[in-house]
Amino acid sequence: MARTARTPVPRPPRHPVDEVPPTRQLLAFGLQHVVAMYAGAIAVPLILGQAVRLPPRDMALLINAGLLVSGIATLVQCVGVWRFGVRLPLMQGVTFAAASPMVAIATAGGGLPAVYGAVIVAGLAAVAVAPLFGRLLRFFPPVVTGTIILLIGVSLMPVAVRWAAGGAGSPGFGDPVDIALAGGVTVAVLALQRISSGFLCRASVLLGIVAGTLVAVPLGRADFSGVADAGWSGAAAPLHFGAPTFELAAIVAMVVVMLVAMTETTGDILAVAEITERPVDSRRLTDGLRADAASTALAGVCNAFPQTAFAQNVGLVGLTGVKSRWVVACSGGILVVLGLFPVAGAVVAAIPAPVLGGAAIVMFGTVAAGGVRTLTQVDFADNANTVIVAASLGIGLIPVCVPTFYDRFPDWAVVVLHSGISAGSVTALVLNLVFHHLRRRPVVVADAGAPHPVEAPTRPAGTAS
Template identity: 65%
Template sequence: MTHPVDEVPPAGKLLSLGLQHVLAMYAGAVAVPLIVGSALHLSSADLAYLISADLLISGIATLIQCIGVWRFGVRLPLMQGCTFAAVTPMVLIGTTGGGIRAVYGAVIVSGVGMILLAPLFGRLLRFFPPLVTGTVITIIGLSLLPVAANWAAGGQGTPGFGKPANLALALGVLVLILLIQRFAPGFWSRIAVLLGIVIGAVVGIPLGFTNFSSVSEVGLFGVSTPFHFGLPTFQLAAILSMLVVMLVTMTETTGDILAVGEIARKPVDRRVLADGLRADGLSTVLGGIFNTFPYTAFAQNVGLVGLTRVRSRYVVAVGGGFLVLLGLIRPLGETVAAIPAPVLGGAGVVMFGTVAAYGIKMLAKASLTGNNLLLVAISLGVGLAPTVVPTLYQQFPGWFQVIAGSGISAGCVVAVLLNLLFNHLPSGRGREPEREITGDTSAISSPAQPG
């Protein structure tokens, strides 16, 4: 029988579900080129060029990841976009004398490094049992919830941030998605997020939130050409900082791949993981060539797969096709960009919360007693600390901020190391080994068990 991951839904469902994935990730996809381009004081025309290039390569990266080309691609429903982990290092590289050409040189080298190291990361899969994976996925979901909250308030730094009207629109979208999910029949409940976003954007027109005036002001086509800003330069310091980012990105992508494998009920082995990481590396190399940045899986779309219960990779591949069109046909991109941030915020609460819920579901497969309970507690604390206090590590060196400043990566590293300490080293074996929960609840009974 065909696995649900490999099923191809009818054309109508493919298009609507694929568009839903695009709307869910669009704001995050264009945020990185906007932040980096603004920090490098690029012109408005160059900013628009960066966004078009980003959307085009995001679509190509998604197609590579979902469809697969030889040993490149995890062949699971994963949507790709620029990683936020690379923003700070790229801004530092671009503003301290290297310029944007040094950024792209470092991006290309880091992508090659990801391709070469992918098999090694695949061999580390045994160090990601449900205890570690569930912890990491929970951290991913909880770390992204502040992003949804910022969107709901209108977007960090925008005039009127936090106005009651912004939060009311976000709440309305959230409630609408819940009502559609609960009461709409069959297929309509599966596109609850899409309907919520579209209806929210339409309602925002008379309220002054949605403005499509920019759609008619742009040209019809925008084609990205290789090395638009000049040939890349290769500076050692820039390359080393981006290689650190590459390790962080590979760690985050590993968590996303394991999460979507769990949701899709298609276990990920080390070869599949290596194929997915190798695809990230190839997409990052393409990003450096076509004037954009490193790529990774987007967690909000992982949550959307769990929310809709549609596990077909071809649905997400169609979303990748939409991204390619958005990158080439400028009015389409401007139309999607006009969706108000509060609308995305209401949908983001649902999607990011779903990611965290799946992490908790995976933790239910592990025995949370003794050392294992301590592992989860410390990992969550370390992972959420920079999310709660974003300036926590601002006095530390840049390389340390790259690793510890990403709560997802920091929490993942701590979870893996504590799992090695408690469950793999000889001194830890035999005391508190991780046990899979079965129908016999005696396996989890312990004086240390809460409640």
């Protein structure tokens, strides 16, 4: 009997998150993410290294370790290892929330061993509480997530503006030449977005930065002399700065930092899920937070610092439309190379701050625009939602508008309040609970003798009736 040929069953199309671009595009788009986050990735190691007066060689090791761990954390977050990693295009780096507490710990007599002991314990504690954060997903409706995403974009904007003016603390801060250079990069990125398509459009940020750097060289704004001085290999042994010590006050401070970082990462995960149109449930959110926490514990062993998702790269995903997690995984691989070979990192580090600022203005604005888009799903006929957004934005923008506002508060409070993202996020979550889960509404009780409706409390959303 002749066999009948089977009709091949067509495979369902891949989601854009799971697509793997051609190798050349993969490398170009991956490098674009690295360039966008590099300045932020090395900022905290620089701040702490300067505070404890590390010699140049140890300072370089600190930076290399940060890049290496950030690369590993990014790979875990994008690719996923068992129950670790959200498997979305999410770039990892050192959280700015840890900078001040770690400087305080290191300069109070504990040194770097006390910092790393606190980082290890805080990371392990965060692994344990990640499932609790994951179960809070139902308390993140569009009114909360939209507000958080908008706050992330607006809170980052001062960083972009300072870069555009030459970088905070630079002798010529605000030089019109630097500002013009940043403006030129912004125009180049926007022009590529408008007139090009395909690869050129998607690589607009990278091409704008390359063009800006080439223009900066004859202007004397780019200095590549440090490349020749950089070593070829810079991997440091684990616990290079000594065995970790465990001090209670330092551990408590770092646990608070991790709670702040997890709140910010939750916002970033929800933002990138919105952009890529791949919804995140409680389990996947938990997996993403668990990857953050485990990477932080690893960082304490490998001479690095607490990890979190980088919002600037969320903006880059939205701006370029490149949604593949494998592109960001490639970025993680590039970070690992930069961490192992300082000479490669020195090339990226030579990109002038105004050039980065010009690109960042568009990227951070894209994050804020994503928040506005999410808020369009909110029913503002309900005055409660207006109050939630208004109060959360107002409180979240306090440290953005006046950075010294909370300077006289206790250190543990400053860790939470000094980050507009965390302060605004907590405000949005609490107000959403108060207005939508704990509010009372009139319920008519079936009693003919009752002259007026009897008020009864509403049940929290998602509970059984």
